[in-house]
Amino acid sequence: MLSQSAKDGFELLLTQSLKSSLAPSGVEAQISTPPDMSDFPEKQMVVLTVSSYLFRLMVMFYFTPNAATRNHFARLNNIDEAEMSEQSFMDAIAESGNLCCGILNRDLGNFFPHIGMSTPNVIDKNCAAYLQKLNCQHVRHFAVDMDGSPRFHVSLCVSAYADIDFSVSAEELGSDTGELELF
Amino acid sequence: MAQILVVDDSSTVRAEVGDFLKKNGLDVALAVDGRDGLTKLKGDPSIKLVVSDVNMPNMDGLTMAEKIRSELGNANVNIIMLTTENSPIMKERGKAAGIKGWIVKPFKGDAVLATFKKLVGA
Numbered sequence: 098m099l100s101q102s103a104k105d106g107f108e109l110l111l112t113q114s115l116k117s118s119l120a121p122s123g124v125e126a127q128i129s130t131p132p133d134m135s136d137f138p139e140k141q142m143v144v145l146t147v148s149s150y151l152f153r154l155m156v157m158f159y160f161t162p163n164a165a166t167r168n169h170f171a172r173l174n175n176i177d178e179a180e181m182s183e184q185s186f187m188d189a190i191a192e193s194g195n196l197c198c199g200i201l202n203r204d205l206g207n208f209f210p211h212i213g214m215s216t217p218n219v220i221d222k223n224c225a226a227y228l229q230k231l232n233c234q235h236v237r238h239f240a241v242d243m244d245g246s247p248r249f250h251v252s253l254c255v256s257a258y259a260d261i262d263f264s265v266s267a268e269e270l271g272s273d274t275g276e277l278e279l280f
Numbered sequence: 281m282a283q284i285l286v287v288d289d290s291s292t293v294r295a296e297v298g299d300f301l302k303k304n305g306l307d308v309a310l311a312v313d314g315r316d317g318l319t320k321l322k323g324d325p326s327i328k329l330v331v332s333d334v335n336m337p338n339m340d341g342l343t344m345a346e347k348i349r350s351e352l353g354n355a356n357v358n359i360i361m362l363t364t365e366n367s368p369i370m371k372e373r374g375k376a377a378g379i380k381g382w383i384v385k386p387f388k389g390d391a392v393l394a395t396f397k398k399l400v401g402a
Contacts, residue, residue, distance in 0.1 A: 117386065174296045185291050192292040196385055199364025203384070206367060275388030277360065277395055279381040280374075 099152075099234045099255060100262040106208075107154065108237055109265055111253050114200035118193055120243050121172045127242045134225065134238050137250045142222045143194040146215040147202050151259045155231070156201070157252040158194045159222055162186070169246040191217040208263045228254055282309035282324055283400040287317035287332035287341065288362070293387070297331065297362070300389040306402060314339030318347055327357060328400040331383075334363040334370065342370065345377040358399045362387060 112128050120126040139159035147154045160166050170189040171178035181189070194217045202214040228236070233254040241249040283306050286297050298308045309324060311317040313336040321327055330348070332341040339347075345359050359379040366384050374382065380399070383392060 174292050175300065176292070176295050185295065188290060189292040192290045195290070196364060199385065203364055203366045275383065275386060275391050277381050277383050277392045279395070280371075280379065 098257040098260050100260075102264045103261045104235050104237075104255070106263050106265040107235065107253060107255055109267060110201055110204045111156065111197075111251070112239070113267070114197045114204070115239065115241055115251060117200055118197035119173070119241055119249065121169075121246075122175075124243050124245070129240045129242070131238050131240050131250075134250065134252060137222070137238075139222050139250060141219055142225060143191055143217045143219050145194050145198040145217050147198055147205060147212065148214075149205075149209045149212040151209060151257065152261055153256045153258075154201075154205075155228075155233075155252075155254045155256075156194070156198055157225060157228075157254075158190070158197070159225075159250040159252075160190055161247075165247040166190075169243075172245070187219060191219060204265075208265075225252065228252070231256055281326045282307045283327065283402065284329045284331060284396065285309045285311060285317060285320055285324075285327045287311040287314065287330060287336070287344065289313050289333065289336040293333065293362075293385075297387055297389070300387075301393075301396070304389070304393055304397075306396070306400065313337055314341055314344030314347075317341075317344050318352065321348060321354070321357065322352055329358045329360065329396060331360050331362050331396075334361055334365050342373050342377060345374060345379050349378055360399075 116126045137159050140161045143158040145156050167186055171181050174189050198214050206212050233256050235255040237253045239251040286294055288294050289312055294310045298310055301308045309320050311320045315338045334341040341361055348354050360381045362383045364385045371382055
């Protein structure tokens, strides 16, 4: 039901949005695709859903709430780490997932106009063991490496309710974020 | 007394945008959603610019913009949306409510600071 082009398209769009949302200013994210998630050491995950009546796409951002992760999200958001409360730390992680899926949602909207996304939910990473119950047609795992930050892992799970075929290339993806469009 | 009101349900975004603007010499007030934004704006006539997210609980940013013009009768305050949304339909609704501009997240302060200062007369 999912064409190879559509699978590639979902992966490319997620990869691009991860680079935009997870990397601090001036840092480039390197993304690789581990074959499975057996080595993922993280303890928790942020789950978001982007869906239309044609498909449901779940994205899991795995993290461990430790000093290295705190340092990364403080750096990412230009916040003084010493002033980061536990609540603002969790909010920063959730907001990164929100931003990533917001970009994904926006870009997929070019192909699927009736699309929406969930709010982020933080759950125990052990819940990932039940992902197979969703009968996803496409699952891909990603490892995100950035200078000065711990490695993060992300999973993409796509369930299709109809034949899905679209094509997107890296050259087509604009980078119009952050600019003020005046009316 | 503030020059800019930042409205976002994410404390991370409020801190990031608010701290950046303060470090650059602007007085900033913060609100957690559209309803809070309306209250803060009503109570502080010195606010010249509202920078708001779109998707928020209780009241979204576009509804807040419409109510600023209709319920508060404030036709002068500048409103800029800061959001991951980029749909033409939403932008048209914003334009109809008299918003001044649209920024697609992530926030890049250096790209907008000069315009923000101009809009508040700083």
